[in-house]
Amino acid sequence: MVKIGKIELADFPLLLAPMEDVSDPPFRAVCKEQGVDLMYTEFISSEGLIRDAIKSRMKLDIFDYERPIGIQIFGGDEEAMELAARIVDTTQPDLIDINYGCPVKKVVCKGAGAGILKDIPQMIKLTEAVVRATALPVTVKTRLGWDEDSKNIEEVAERLQDIGVQALSIHGRTRVQMYKGVADWTLIGKVKNNPRIKIPIFGNGDIDTPEKAVEYKNRYGVDGIMIGRAAIGYPWIFREIKHYQKTGELLPPPTVEERIDTCMRHLTKSVEWKGEKLGILEMRRHYASYLKGLPNVKEFRMKLVNGDSLDELKGILDELKEQQLQLV
Incomplete structure (x- = not known):
């Protein structure tokens, strides 16, 4: 069993990635029907929450049938992140996730999302502000690093664990790669197999078949897998992976x-x-x-x-x- 704080998940949980303009309650509902174990909201701007922006507030909507569910926030300012975490806390999700992985320019240029990968000390300060603001488990989603020359995810994982982060999801690309090329899971595996790391490590990137999910589980030893783009229009991927993992057989595709x-x-x-x-x-x-x-x-x-x-x-x-x- 995988645990994030007091949240108990399946042995090898499948997570639905937080995707902007995709991971809203209607989409989450059809994924939940197909067996996803942990879901996240679309990422929410800390500044937007503080300004009481309607779109940001709407993204806080969560429902009991979705549990366990995490609300994901992003931002580049410590005070704003702390205040946003306090606001999120009042809506009573199961956890708060911080986005340090979004590669989109309008997010990155504010020193948020993957933009923080250029400044690890600031990442630590932002994370400490969120951990300080809530009694909920705090988790992080990030990437391998900013570019090929700064793949510092092992150091980042240790430092985040040391300040109280309770699980880490790692996308196997750098910010510079965006979503191009092939996700590199070797560093995700290194983080998971680092003897200092005790928190759950979830791998993300390019998992689009049951066979690949099980192969990567066995090869890299991750605690679970986060799936994003492969679930769009195909929520059945969650039930297909679970069935294949359990039986070694592929389910027929949905009718x-x-x-x-x-x-x-x-x-x-x-x-x-x-x-x-x-x-x-x-x-x-x-x-x-x-x-x-x-x-x-x-x-x-x-x-x-x-x-x-x-x-x-x-x-x-x-x-x-x-x-x-x-x-x-």
Whole structure:
């Protein structure tokens, strides 16, 4: 069993990565249905929380069926991070996660996200401010380093553990790599196998099949795996990995009916949470992933992207399901 503070997780937990504009409650709901063990919110700006920005506050919404769940924050100012942690604390998540991995320029240029990888002493100060502000477990998600010449994740892991961080998720790329190239898990394995490291270490990057998940578990010895992009439009990856790990057998892929029904549930939850206009607008980015590989869907995908009412979109999905079932 893997423990983060008092949170008890499965033997080899699968985590849903915090992804901006993706890991919202509707998306988390369909991933939870498929067996994910620990989820995180989209990352939330510490400055936005303090300013009471509506978008930042909305990201604090969590639900009991999602537990255990962590709220992820980012920022480059100690006082703002401490205040944000106190605000997050009042919403009673199971843990607070700090984002030191986002490579996006608008985040990095503020000395936040992966921008902090250039200044490890400041990373430690920011982390201490958050740990000081809450009784909840504090965890961190980060990268191997800023670039090829500064892959200092082993030192970073030790220092974060020493100041009270209770788990670490490591993406196997540098900031300079962004999401390009192949994730390097060798350093993740070194961190996990460092005799000084006692906290759980979760690996992240390029896990997109059950076989790869189990292979990396065995090769690098990580405590669990965090999955991000591979779950977009395909939440079934969590149940597939769990089944393969348990039995050594691959589950058949989800049926056409299951894919379209899950897409419909995701859409419905999106509208329930955000309202019809915004819920429909923000769901548009998901259709191509849900329908990937299905025959003759181009026309339906265009209709879905242009539809502007929930009833209309449900009708299009029903029509698509009928067409696909006739093709089987």
